[in-house]
Amino acid sequence: MTTTHTADALVTETVERLLTDLSTQGEIEHAESTGWSSTVWAALAEVGFPWVGIDGAKGGSGGTLYDLAAILDAIGRHAAPVPVAETAMVGGWMLAEAGLDLPAGPVAVAETTGARVVDGRLVLDAPVAFARHADRIVTLMPVGPDGIHLVSLRPDQVTIVPGYNLAGEARDTVVVDAPANDWETSQISDDLSLSAPWNSIRHRGSLSRSIMAAGALASMAQLTVDYTNDRRQFGKSVASFQAVQIHLVTVAQCAVRAKMAADVAVRAFARGGSLHEIAAARVVVDDAITIGTRAAHQAHGAMGVTREYPLHQLTRRLWSWRQEWGTTKQWRRELGSTVVERGADELFALVTEHPQP
Amino acid sequence: MIEFEPVDLTTEERRLQVEVIEFLEQELPHGTYRPGLGFSAEKDPAFSRKLGERGWLGMALPTEYGGHDRSAVDRFIVAEQLLRWGAPVGHHWVADRQSGPVIAKFGTEEQKRTFLPRICSGELSFCIGMSEPDSGSDLASLSTRAVRDGDGWVVSGTKIWTTMAHEHDYVIALTRTTPIEESGDKRNGLTQFIIDLASPGLTATPIPFIDNSADFCEVVFDDVYVPADRVLGEVGQGWAQNTSELAYERGGPDRWLSSYLLVEELLRRDGASDTDARPSPELLDLLGNAVANYWVLHHLSLSVARDIDRGGAPAIESSLVKEMGTRFEQDVVTAVLAYLDEAPNTLDSSVFGHLLMTAALTQPSFTVRGGTNEVLRSVAAKGLRPSGSSR
Ligand SMILES: Cc1cc2nc3c(=O)[nH]c(=O)nc-3n(C[C@H](O)[C@H](O)[C@H](O)COP(=O)(O)OP(=O)(O)OC[C@H]3O[C@@H](n4cnc5c(N)ncnc54)[C@H](O)[C@@H]3O)c2cc1C
Numbered sequence: 001m002t003t004t005h006t007a008d009a010l011v012t013e014t015v016e017r018l019l020t021d022l023s024t025q026g027e028i029e030h031a032e033s034t035g036w037s038s039t040v041w042a043a044l045a046e047v048g049f050p051w052v053g054i055d056g057a058k059g060g061s062g063g064t065l066y067d068l069a070a071i072l073d074a075i076g077r078h079a080a081p082v083p084v085a086e087t088a089m090v091g092g093w094m095l096a097e098a099g100l101d102l103p104a105g106p107v108a109v110a111e112t113t114g115a116r117v118v119d120g121r122l123v124l125d126a127p128v129a130f131a132r133h134a135d136r137i138v139t140l141m142p143v144g145p146d147g148i149h150l151v152s153l154r155p156d157q158v159t160i161v162p163g164y165n166l167a168g169e170a171r172d173t174v175v176v177d178a179p180a181n182d183w184e185t186s187q188i189s190d191d192l193s194l195s196a197p198w199n200s201i202r203h204r205g206s207l208s209r210s211i212m213a214a215g216a217l218a219s220m221a222q223l224t225v226d227y228t229n230d231r232r233q234f235g236k237s238v239a240s241f242q243a244v245q246i247h248l249v250t251v252a253q254c255a256v257r258a259k260m261a262a263d264v265a266v267r268a269f270a271r272g273g274s275l276h277e278i279a280a281a282r283v284v285v286d287d288a289i290t291i292g293t294r295a296a297h298q299a300h301g302a303m304g305v306t307r308e309y310p311l312h313q314l315t316r317r318l319w320s321w322r323q324e325w326g327t328t329k330q331w332r333r334e335l336g337s338t339v340v341e342r343g344a345d346e347l348f349a350l351v352t353e354h355p356q357p
Numbered sequence: 358m359i360e361f362e363p364v365d366l367t368t369e370e371r372r373l374q375v376e377v378i379e380f381l382e383q384e385l386p387h388g389t390y391r392p393g394l395g396f397s398a399e400k401d402p403a404f405s406r407k408l409g410e411r412g413w414l415g416m417a418l419p420t421e422y423g424g425h426d427r428s429a430v431d432r433f434i435v436a437e438q439l440l441r442w443g444a445p446v447g448h449h450w451v452a453d454r455q456s457g458p459v460i461a462k463f464g465t466e467e468q469k470r471t472f473l474p475r476i477c478s479g480e481l482s483f484c485i486g487m488s489e490p491d492s493g494s495d496l497a498s499l500s501t502r503a504v505r506d507g508d509g510w511v512v513s514g515t516k517i518w519t520t521m522a523h524e525h526d527y528v529i530a531l532t533r534t535t536p537i538e539e540s541g542d543k544r545n546g547l548t549q550f551i552i553d554l555a556s557p558g559l560t561a562t563p564i565p566f567i568d569n570s571a572d573f574c575e576v577v578f579d580d581v582y583v584p585a586d587r588v589l590g591e592v593g594q595g596w597a598q599n600t601s602e603l604a605y606e607r608g609g610p611d612r613w614l615s616s617y618l619l620v621e622e623l624l625r626r627d628g629a630s631d632t633d634a635r636p637s638p639e640l641l642d643l644l645g646n647a648v649a650n651y652w653v654l655h656h657l658s659l660s661v662a663r664d665i666d667r668g669g670a671p672a673i674e675s676s677l678v679k680e681m682g683t684r685f686e687q688d689v690v691t692a693v694l695a696y697l698d699e700a701p702n703t704l705d706s707s708v709f710g711h712l713l714m715t716a717a718l719t720q721p722s723f724t725v726r727g728g729t730n731e732v733l734r735s736v737a738a739k740g741l742r743p744s745g746s747s748r
Pocket of ligand 1: 493
């Protein structure tokens with residue numbers, strides 16, 4: 001069998017060890033005061049993980065998309081508040097592909113095709129994950145008459161209005177101070193329409209959320225099994241009640257669905273296949289988040305909604321990720337449109353065709 | 358935690374996918390047959406024999422008994438396409454899915470020679486004789502008795518919900534050969550028999566189904582004589598054998614595709630690209646949701662098949678898949694009904710109308726047949742162990 005679809009064991013082991021040691025409950029809590037964990041970031045950066053999947057010749061760490069997926073899965077499982085997806089999967093990758101400088105620190109990405117002018121200044125019209133910690137903020141913008149540009153902004157060119165997602169991770173508003181002729185830009189090649197580069201970035205961003213969410217759901221499932229086995233009421237562990245077992249099975253199903261969806265979407269994407277798997281994965285994962293977090297919390301009783309117990313560090317991230325890089329509704333309709341385009345005779349092929357190894 | 362490994366299909370497996378599609382396009386062109394819902398589609402022994410000729414029945418059985426020594430994944434690929442087509446699989450489905458494999462696993466040499474080649478050719482049809490009027494989920498409490506009589510056995514009692522017992526050839530019946538008082542545990546003292554449905558003293562009476570069809574039956578055994586060589590496996594080991602039979606019954610594509618054709622036909626009806634009208638957001642929502650779920654269930658269920666081929670015993674995994682797959686089958690029916698502006702009409706004879714009516718009426722059975730979802734959850738929960746404990 002081919003082994004091209006697996007991550008390097010050294011990457012998997014290293015990220016697991018680093019995050020087990022550093023992305024602790026206390027550190028994650030502490031990170032909410034600044035919107036990220038500089039400690040965890042520094043440890044991952046030291047071994048080059050935030051640039052995995054980016055060509056070594058272009059300033060990245062090399063490695064495959066499978067390696068990057070293993071890192072993002074671990075970030076999800078350990079609820080690590082660091083902009084690795086933003087840097088490796090999207091922003092840094094964009095810079096490297098466009099031949100622009102890859103900075104030493106995080107790269108943030110504005111999830112927007114546009115910007116609006118407020119009081120003569122340009123405001124990117126969507127919150128930017130980890131913007132305040134980034135060395136560069138990248139986005140796509142129509143510039144001048146010659147089409148779409150990748151724009152790379154330095155921190156001194158912007159004003160940041162801090163914001164946070166439900167998990168206390170930085171989700172900032174970015175106001176661009178520098179005039180357009182001071183921006184570092186790279187024209188996206190002429191043969192691409194405005195939507196094509198954006199489309200690819202959007203899919204990369206969304207895939208990163210599916211992978212991380214699948215990781216977080218796996219941790220959540222195990223945590224719920226552990227807690228309900230420990231917790232005793234009526235003289236026995238609550239996991240022995242059939243009604244509680246339903247919750248355990250529900251969370252486990254959500255975790256395996258999300259993991260399978262993310263895994264298959266990664267394979268399809270890594271093999272240069274079509275993009276509909278990424279849309280399908282988001283529909284599956286978002287649904288798993290909604291159903292799984294509800295069951296996990298119910299099985300935990302009051303303990304689940306305290307800050308002392310770690311469940312919330314997973315569930316608050318899951319609720320946030322569900323609404324980043326496109327909403328469930330957008331991805332569902334996009335997939336629906338693909339289905340309509342392919343037509344009834346092709347419907348089953350969409351379900352059963354496999355990404356070619 | 359439970360893990361499902363994603364599956365890559367080999368070149369041969371992809372080719373098989375294409376071959377089955379080509380076969381179906383040729384044998385059953387659209388409009389020439391009435392497509393059914395999953396494995397409760399029509400029965401057509403001639404069609405089953407054609408599949409047998411292609412080598413697509415009993416695929417994973419040994420060649421020396423007429424099988425093809427192929428894999429569970431190969432069988433999965435064929436089954437999946439047949440279900441998608443709504444093909445008339447009723448004659449051979451149970452024989453191919455579980456009776457054949459169980460006979461291959463536990464049967465005597467003579468039984469294998471007698472039954473397997475004719476299962477693989479699509480000739481013989483089988484029924485599942487587990488449930489009884491007083492023993493449903495609590496199957497081990499069953500009371501149909503088999504008592505030794507000279508060289509053979511005499512069976513008396515009643516089986517119920519036995520699908521197709523009035524038309525099929527054989528039933529594999531689980532019976533009690535040692536009374537509970539003597540066996541200690543109700544799971545001890547059970548024995549499986551291969552019983553000819555034409556045996557004297559055996560009466561199979563159809564029980565009208567909710568949509569007025571007549572598929573499942575009450576089967577009364579009034580001192581039915583069964584020769585000694587029709588004991589399947591070991592006397593007293595029926596429970597363990599039956600449990601292994603259930604593994605074949607669960608987790609396959611028939612547990613998430615029952616209402617699939619409803620979606621395909623709806624798309625054919627409302628998604629036509631020759632109209633200028635853009636598809637409604639409601640249609641896009643329904644289709645996006647359905648396809649994403651079919652897609653992930655396909656991969657999960659295929660992963661179970663691959664695990665079987667590697668020698669795994671994915672009982673927990675198949676329970677997880679069947680439980681969510683059958684719930685999803687019902688969700689699809691609910692979503693389609695909610696989307697439509699018109700109510701199903703029992704006189705609507707269009708392909709879509711007939712499927713809709715049947716699905717609307719029969720969908721409660723999806724989460725009952727083959728073990729209820731409540732029971733499946735209990736089975737699956739046993740596989741959810743705290744960290745540090747081994748599986
Ligand atoms: C269409 C159809 C075809 C069938 N074909 C066959 C066939 O060919 N051969 C055959 O042998 N059987 C067949 N069956 C029977 C099927 O296997 C049983 O219906 C099933 O095992 C459940 O048994 P029951 O109907 O007696 O329900 P019960 O066991 O009476 O259950 C009633 C309710 O109680 C719940 N319940 C029961 N025990 C527990 C428990 N321990 N924990 C939690 N909840 C519980 C059930 O989940 C259910 O909701 C068929 C059924 C259907 C609907």
